[in-house]
Amino acid sequence: VDREFLTRQNEILHLLNKVHEPNRFKDQSELGRSYDPTAHFDKYKNASPVKSLVKLYTSGQLLPRGHIFTLFNDKHREQMITVFESLFYAQDWDTFYRTACWARDRVNEGQFVYALSVAVLHREDTRGIVLPPAYEIYPHLFVNSEVIHAAYRAKMRQEPAVVRMNFTGTVRNPEQRVAYLGEDVGMNSHHSHWHMDFPFWWKEQEYGSHKDRKGELFYWMHHQLISRFDLERLSNDLPFVEPLYWDEKIVDGFYPQTTYRVGGEFPARPDNFEFQDLKNIKVKDMVDYTRRIREAISQQAVITKNGDYYSLNDTTGIDTLGALIEPSVDSKHPEYYGALHNYGHIMLGQITDPKGKFNMPPGVxxxxxxxxxxxxxxxxxxxxDNLFKLHKDLLPKYTQAELSFPGVKVSDVTVDELVTYFEDFDIDLLNALDDTQELDDVEIKARVRRLNHKPFTFHITINSELDATAAVRVFLGPKYDWFGQEIPINEKRLYMVEIDKFVAKVNKGTTVVQRKSSESSVTIPDRETTKDLVKKVHDALEGKSSFYVCKDVRHCGYPDRLLLPKGKKEGMPFTLYVIVTDFEKEKVNDLPWDYDYGGSISYCGVLSGHKYPDSKPMGFPFDRHIDGDHFFTENMYQKEVKITFQDNE
Ligand code: CUO
Incomplete structure (x- = not known):
């Protein structure tokens, strides 16, 4: 038992416990009271953030506790970064821990959780520490108001309760048919963690930590979120998602029926609402940014701050473009190309109170x-995504040499029956409820319906004329569109979802490669609950059990339950693709260990500053234009599979 590690794990869990209340752990709150950062400025690699933080605090300029924090508000975010940097620059664990205890009761709890989480994910001495699932730290952001009210009633009565949560809306809203995906707590937790692993505000140069292919990951992870949503829509007889436009009505409204802990309900948007000028962002700005980005794409080069041209005409163009559109700190010219994506989030979030007249809280x-x-x-x-597509469509098609693997042939692929179903899942609501002196905690949970699938295994038969290390990519695409028409490959590629990517040894002769769905490089299993985590750490500290520390712990990753789209009761046809290429040619030798993918690197990259393990563009070979005839080579295999939804209501 590594006692030091366990103690640290325990201390982080305590720091994240009921963050909206004063710290209930006496040693931490005492440490927080007695620590004086001003006496220890020499203990920070860079002391200016902690100096600013103390100044902001003593002058009463920090966002007060209890107020709503949003990363998209410049002032909120700047302050959060100051907290993060104070934690990140602490030279040793003790300084880090004391700074965290100090901040715990002084800084806005939303800012504190965000800053502490990102610091834990990026400091060397916290590597391997497991954070509680986001839906347990902040249940309000994951469950609807009805559940919160029922939970309060149960606590008042001091009765344990399990509250059933329904999806937002009614059957009269067709969009509700796919609410099980948009509201899936695991999916939302994946998405929020992705943005903590790859913050758009990350200052690579200053923090000395490179995030390999960050802009490309922004493109790929979000592209996959949409493709997966589209396959889910198809499974529910809904057409593919249409992009929105700044000058068109947003036909479908949205009533989140979700509430902030303090500060009221999340604002709703009626049907057919139009984009409005905000105080600081105008609709015209969005149109202008889009035009400039389209210009850059069509001339295959962006203009940099110095007025130079920076080429987009190669495989790294997507990375540059991702950074420009999100945008991240690495944008080549933020003044000219603006903040198309981030502002899009704000435009939609503030659409019903654009001038702040009603002081409505931020939108979902x-x-x-x-x-x-x-x-x-x-x-x-x-x-x-359509902007990214525009760029990819201008790149040359893959050549035979890039697509093929001479001497290697995939001769067969079999897979178990693909079956999906809904199941119940309980979320601990303990953190959602205010503590009152008189009332003890009782066990209160929200019960949600969520999609899952039966485990399955692929068997891939490869005939090879040589011993080789193969990169195996597995994709799933739709077969028919909403009208029942078979989708041509060049269109189908846009809806292809990545199922797995792994490395396999292939021997001369015949090799059968087996791969389980649970091993997918896209997904992670259910996150450990805070309660289990606390117990495990406690037991290990007492010497009652052992605790396995995984230094490569993954918080980001699509939920493994959602690896397959729902499909249909009568069985829905999809096309499965397996592509086998020469890993030796695409291998990036940067990892200290032998990599077979695993973890959740497909959407979440390699953590800890290492490079992405292969050099092919993400989405290869479906990311570029396909000419049906010449595309399929012997090292690829396609077959129709059926996904059957088992209705167990
Ligand atoms: Cu993840 Cu828009 O939500 O970037």
Missing amino acids: MEHFETATRDPAFFRLHKYI
């Missing part, structure tokens, strides 16, 4: 934890 689009609840999220991201 202004938090990564809640954004996908609004169907307009997928429409905004489809709009952004």
Whole structure:
């Protein structure tokens, strides 16, 4: 037992416990009271953030506790970054821990949780520490108001309760048919963690930590969110998502029926609402940014701050473009190309109170934890995605040499029956409720319906003339569109979802490669609950059990339950693609260990500053234009599979 690690794990869990209340752990709150950062400025690699933080605090300029924090508000975010940097620059664990205890009761709890989480994800001495699931730290952002009210009633009565949560809306709203995906707590937790692993405000140079292919990951992860949503829509007889446009009505409204802990309900948007000028962002700005980005794409070069041209005409163009559109700190010219995507979130979040006349709180689009609840999220991201598509379509088609693997042939692929179903899942609501002196905690949970699938295994038969290390990519695409027409490959590629990517040894002769759905490089299993985590750490500290520390712990990753789209009761046909290429040619030798993918690197990259393990563009070979005839080579295999939804209502 690594006692030091366990103690640290325990201390982080305590720091994140009921953050909206004063710290209930005596040693931490005492430490927070007695620590004086001003006496220890020499203990920070860079002391200016902590100096600013103390100044902001003593002059009463920090966002007060209890107020709503959103990352999209410049002032809120700047302050949060000051907190993050104070934690990140602490030279040793003790300084980090004391700074965190100090901030715990002084800084706005939303800012504190965000800053502490990102610091834990990026400091060397916290590597391997497991954070509680976001839906347990902040249940309000994940469950609806009805559940919160029922939970309060149960606590008042001091009775344990399980509260059933329904999806937002009614059957009269067709969009509700896919609410199970947009409101899935695991999916929202994945999305919010992605943005903590790849913050758009990350100052690579200053923090000395490179995030390999960050702009490309922004494109790929979000592209996959939309493709997956589209396959889910198809499974529910809904057409693919249409992009939104700045000068058109947003046909479908959205009533989140979700409430902030303090500060009221999330604002709703009626049907057919139009974009409005905000105080600081105008609709015309969005049109202008889009025009400039389209210009850059069509001339295959962006203009940099110095007025130079920076080429987009190669495989790294997508990375440059991702950074420009999100935008991240690495945007080549933020003044000229603006902040198309981030402003899109704000435009949608503030659409019903554009001038702040009614002092409405931020909309669901202004938090990564809640954004996908609004169907307009997928429409905004489809709009952004179409810009990426425009760029990819201008790149040359893959050559035979790039697509093929001479001497290697995939001769067969079999897979178990693909079956999906709904199941119940309980979320701990303990953190959602205010503590009152007189009332003890009782166990209160929200019970949600969520999609899952039966585990399955692929068997891939490869005939090879040589011993080789193969990169295996598995994709799933729709077969028929909403009208029942078979989708041509060049269109189908846009809706292809990545199922897995892994490395396999292939021997001369015949090799059968087996791969389980649970091993997918896209997904992670259910996050450990805070309660289990606390117990495990406690037991290990007492010497009652052992605790396995995984230094490569993954918080980001699509939920493994959602690996397959729902399909239909009568079985819905999809096309499965397996592509086997020469890993030696695409291998990036930057990892200290032998990499077979695993974890959740497909959408979430390699953490800890290492490079992405292969050099092919994400989405290869479906990311570029396809000419049906010459595309399929012997090292690829396609077959029709059926996904059957088992209705167990
Ligand atoms: Cu993840 Cu728009 O970037 O939500």
